[in-house]
Structures are given as C-alpha cells and as structure tokens.
Amino acid sequence: MTGSTTLPLNIALLISLISLSSSIDFQGSLIHSNSPRSPLYNPKAMPSDRIKASVTNSLSRHRYLEFSKSPSRASPDWVQAPMRPHGIGYVMSYYIGSPATETFGIADTASELIWLQCLPCDYCFDQKLPIFDPIKSSSYRKIKCGDPECQTMDTTICRTDYDICSYSIGYEDYSSSAGDFSSERMIFSDNRSSANYTLLNMLFGCGHSNVAIDEGADNPPGMIGLNNQSLSFLSQIMLNEFSYCLVPIDEVNGSSPIHFGLSASIVGGMTPILDVGGYDGFYYLGLEGISVENEKLPIPVDTFTVKADGSGGFIIDSGTTYSILNSTAHDMLIKEVANKTSLPRVDDTTEQFQLCYNCSIQELDLTPDITFHFTGVGVDLLMTKTNTWTDNGEGLYCLAILPTDGFSIMGTHQQQNINIGYDVMKRVVSFKPMDCTKPPA
Numbered sequence: 001m002t003g004s005t006t007l008p009l010n011i012a013l014l015i016s017l018i019s020l021s022s023s024i025d026f027q028g029s030l031i032h033s034n035s036p037r038s039p040l041y042n043p044k045a046m047p048s049d050r051i052k053a054s055v056t057n058s059l060s061r062h063r064y065l066e067f068s069k070s071p072s073r074a075s076p077d078w079v080q081a082p083m084r085p086h087g088i089g090y091v092m093s094y095y096i097g098s099p100a101t102e103t104f105g106i107a108d109t110a111s112e113l114i115w116l117q118c119l120p121c122d123y124c125f126d127q128k129l130p131i132f133d134p135i136k137s138s139s140y141r142k143i144k145c146g147d148p149e150c151q152t153m154d155t156t157i158c159r160t161d162y163d164i165c166s167y168s169i170g171y172e173d174y175s176s177s178a179g180d181f182s183s184e185r186m187i188f189s190d191n192r193s194s195a196n197y198t199l200l201n202m203l204f205g206c207g208h209s210n211v212a213i214d215e216g217a218d219n220p221p222g223m224i225g226l227n228n229q230s231l232s233f234l235s236q237i238m239l240n241e242f243s244y245c246l247v248p249i250d251e252v253n254g255s256s257p258i259h260f261g262l263s264a265s266i267v268g269g270m271t272p273i274l275d276v277g278g279y280d281g282f283y284y285l286g287l288e289g290i291s292v293e294n295e296k297l298p299i300p301v302d303t304f305t306v307k308a309d310g311s312g313g314f315i316i317d318s319g320t321t322y323s324i325l326n327s328t329a330h331d332m333l334i335k336e337v338a339n340k341t342s343l344p345r346v347d348d349t350t351e352q353f354q355l356c357y358n359c360s361i362q363e364l365d366l367t368p369d370i371t372f373h374f375t376g377v378g379v380d381l382l383m384t385k386t387n388t389w390t391d392n393g394e395g396l397y398c399l400a401i402l403p404t405d406g407f408s409i410m411g412t413h414q415q416q417n418i419n420i421g422y423d424v425m426k427r428v429v430s431f432k433p434m435d436c437t438k439p440p441a
C-alpha cells in the first residue's frame with residue numbers, strides 16, 4: 001500500500017477542510033433496506049424472503065471481507081471494497097453535483113471508497129433513481145494521472161492513451177465497479193435543522209462499468225466508505241468521530257440517526273480499536289469472551305485474535321446483518337444456551353439457523369442472557385432478546401448468530417438499540433444500550 005495516512009490534497013482545499021471539520025456537526029439518517037422508506041424496499045418480499053436474504057448477505061459479506069483481508073488482495077486490481085453492490089444494509093442519502101441531485105449509498109464501516117454509478121454506462125445494474133450524469137454537473141472534475149489525488153489510491157490504473165486516473169474494485173464473486181476517479185460537490189443535510197453541509201471536491205469513484213450479481217434486484221447506486229483509510233468519507237472531511245444508533249428492525253418505518261462530528265456521541269463503555277499491524281481497513285475489536293447467564297464459556301483465548309498471517313480477529317461492521325462467530329465459540333454458545341433453555345427446541349424449518357424454539361416472543365424471556373465481554377473496563381455488552389433472537393420467517397425464534405471457520409463479525413442485528421460511537425483518533429469504539437427511537441437525553 002503506497003497511500004500514506006495524510007492526504008496530498010491541494011493546500012487551499014486543506015485549509016477549507018480544516019476550518020470546516022472543526023464545525024462539522026450533522027445528523028443523517030440510516031434507513032434499513034427492509035423499511036418501506038428505503039429506496040431499496042421490495043414490497044413483494046415475504047418475511048421469510050427477508051430473513052433468507054439477510055442470512056445470505058451475512059455469509060457472502062463474510063466471504064468478501066475474509067477475501068479482502070487475505071494476502072491475495074495485494075493484486076493491484078483489487079481493493080477492500082467488500083460489499084457487493086446490492087440489496088441489504090443501511091442507506092444514507094445525499095446530494096451530488098451542481099445542480100444537486102439526490103442519491104444514496106450504503107454506509108459501510110468496512111470499506112474506504114465513496115462510489116456511485118455514473119453515465120454513460122458501459123454497463124450499469126438497475127437502480128430506481130436516475131443514474132448520475134456528470135456531464136450535466138458544473139462541479140464535476142475527473143482526476144488526471146498526474147494529479148496528487150491519484151496517488152492516494154492504491155488501485156488506480158493509468159493508461160497511456162487516457163490521462164484519467166481510473167479505479168477498479170472487484171469482488172470475489174466477480175461483481176465490480178470501475179470508472180473514473182473524480183471529484184464533485186456533495187451535500188449532506190442535517191436531519192434536525194435541515195441545514196446543509198456542502199462539501200467541495202469530494203473524491204469518489206464515478207462507475208461507468210458496474211456489475212451486480214443479483215440482476216433484477218433493487219440495487220443501491222453506490223457505497224459510502226466509513227473506514228479510516230485516506231479516501232473514506234471520514235478521512236476526506238477530516239472527521240475523527242461518528243456515532244449511530246440502529247432502531248430495531250421491526251420498527252419498519254423508523255430511521256436510525258447517524259451523527260458526524262461534534263454531535264457524535266462517544267458514550268458508555270469504551271473498547272480500543274485494535275492495531276493489527278498496518279491493516280486499517282476494518283474496525284477490529286478485542287472480544288475477550290462470551291457469557292451465558294453469568295457463566296463464561298471456555299472459549300480458547302486466541303479464538304478472536306488476529307494471527308501473524310492476518311487471519312482471524314473480530315470486527316464490528318455496518319454491512320453484515322447477523323453476527324458471525326468462529327465455530328469454536330459458536331458451538332459452545334449454542335450448546336450452553338440450549339442447555340439453559342427449557343422451551344420446545346425444533347429444527348429450523350428454513351435450515352438457516354442452528355438453534356430454534358417454537359415459542360412466543362414473551363417466552364424468549366425464559367432464555368438465558370448472553371453477554372459479550374470486550375477489552376476494557378465495564379465493556380460487558382448484555383444482548384437483549386431482540387438482539388439475540390430472530391423470527392425465522394416461519395414462526396420459530398432462532399439464535400441470530402451464524403458459524404464460520406474464519407474470522408468473526410459483530411453484525412447489525414446485534415447492534416440494535418445500542419448507541420455505537422467511533423473515535424478513530426483516540427482509537428475507541430463505545431457502546432451504550434439505549435432506545436434508538438428516542439432522541440438522546
């Protein structure tokens with residue numbers, strides 16, 4: 001990776017950003033794709049379809065993240081942009097160009113680049129909104145090969161016959177986005193005051209050749225990378241802090257607040273973001289153990305730690321629905337929860353989860369409490385029943401955590417009703433359980 005941690009932007013822009021970032025303070029909204037308010041909402045999908053899609057999302061997302069952290073990604077045509085560009089996740093809307101047109105992207109804490117589909121399309125997948133047309137925008141600029149911005153990306157390709165900095169991001173399943181690395185005006189609206197934050201010269205990928213695997217599905221126009229690498233949304237606007245609070249999935253019409261800058265709420269228990277030796281694409285956390293009803297599972301200490309070869313570890317992610325735990329821990333968890341639950345256990349009729357009960361939602365109170373113990377003092381996160389269980393779509397309640405033989409992820413199902421703060425300078429993630437449908441006191 002050639003990209004250093006500082007952005008070689010031009011000085012004028014740097015100064016405007018410094019004065020800007022000290023005052024940036026806005027609340028956006030994250031809308032889940034299963035909400036009727038989401039541009040990705042599919043009214044025809046049955047509950048069982050949504051659960052199934054979420055399981056598929058979690059497992060394929062895990063594969064991409066595993067792939068993008070593996071040594072093979074060193075090939076310059078591939079970058080850690082691990083979400084295949086479709087379907088499930090939390091979208092955030094914004095305006096782009098002059099005149100401004102509305103668009104949105106999936107908010108992704110495990111990727112760097114902001115990108116969206118652009119006209120003309122060599123190949124574009126279906127999206128509901130009109131595809132962004134840079135020719136109609138007076139603030140659009142393509143980055144040239146000699147421009148310093150071109151050096152910020154480790155995946156740019158400069159052809160001798162085309163003096164434009166190109167990008168190409170690939171996914172393990174051969175979905176991809178490629179196009180011109182560009183800069184544009186972007187506008188983010190504050191949900192409380194409806195004040196606009198206008199960000200000039202934001203760098204992004206203008207994708208002219210985009211392949212989605214799930215043709216015909218509703219696809220988001222693009223992504224908003226929220227990791228801490230130099231081209232991410234955070235780094236570009238020089239912000240160190242953001243926080244979000246995900247409303248429960250069954251509050252279908254709810255929107256989840258996401259705060260950037262001053263109003264970011266870094267409160268509650270704090271756990272360090274781990275430095276895993278140069279790879280800063282993901283937010284790695286120290287998960288030190290899991291308890292079932294005050295009894296710590298005998299999980300081997302290295303189950304969630306990153307190995308010397310980069311394998312393993314535990315990350316928090318905004319793009320994975322159900323948490324995925326290394327099978328060593330997952331098997332112990334299932335066994336212990338089953339042992340402490342005296343409800344009628346049945347096999348999952350949809351064959352997606354390993355522990356299911358035929359019971360009412362009230363009876364879930366009879367299941368044992370599960371606590372995740374993170375590195376740090378008092379960072380013991382008690383999972384609510386909502387975060388632990390999910391209706392499998394056919395009336396059974398199943399433990400909403402999936403097994404893997406690789407690294408582990410804390411998914412969004414386990415993040416509901418918790419204020420989660422990220423301070424990338426102090427290198428901490430904070431957790432504070434709360435009712436995300438209510439504004440913070």
Ligand SMILES: *[C@@H]1O[C@H](CO)[C@@H](O)[C@H](O)[C@H]1NC(C)=O
Nearest residue numbers: 095100101187189194195196
């Ligand atoms: C914010 O910007 C959008 C897009 O230009 C515009 O439609 C909206 O009216 C603006 N809001 C305010 C409060 O200026």
Ligand SMILES: *[C@@H]1O[C@H](CO)[C@@H](O)[C@H](O)[C@H]1NC(C)=O
Nearest residue numbers: 028029191192255256257437
């Ligand atoms: C702003 O947030 C409130 C409360 O979370 C929500 O009801 C409203 O729909 C949001 N507005 C937008 C434009 O997202």
Ligand SMILES: *[C@@H]1O[C@H](CO)[C@@H](O)[C@H](O)[C@H]1NC(C)=O
Nearest residue numbers: 035036037250251252253254
């Ligand atoms: C969500 O909003 C839609 C459209 O406004 C409405 O038809 C539906 O009843 C609402 N659902 C809930 C659970 O409030």
Ligand SMILES: *[C@@H]1O[C@H](CO)[C@@H](O)[C@H](O)[C@H]1NC(C)=O
Nearest residue numbers: 312313326327328405406407
């Ligand atoms: C995860 O589980 C598999 C099989 O259970 C094991 O081989 C592997 O080493 C475990 N740990 C990590 C960090 O991947």
Ligand SMILES: *[C@@H]1O[C@H](CO)[C@@H](O)[C@H](O)[C@H]1NC(C)=O
Nearest residue numbers: 335336337338339340341342
């Ligand atoms: C739970 O575990 C204990 C101790 O290992 C065992 O004696 C008991 O039979 C188990 N109960 C169930 C319901 O599996």
Ligand SMILES: *[C@@H]1O[C@H](CO)[C@@H](O)[C@H](O)[C@H]1NC(C)=O
Nearest residue numbers: 346347349358359394395396
């Ligand atoms: C769950 O229990 C109900 C009755 O309480 C029964 O009708 C239904 O068949 C059961 N479902 C499964 C999958 O066992």
Ligand SMILES: *[C@@H]1O[C@H](CO)[C@@H](O)[C@H](O)[C@H]1NC(C)=O
Nearest residue numbers: 005006228273280424425427
């Ligand atoms: C984020 O980037 C800043 C600036 O490069 C660096 O000081 C900090 O350690 C990074 N934080 C994380 C969590 O990687």
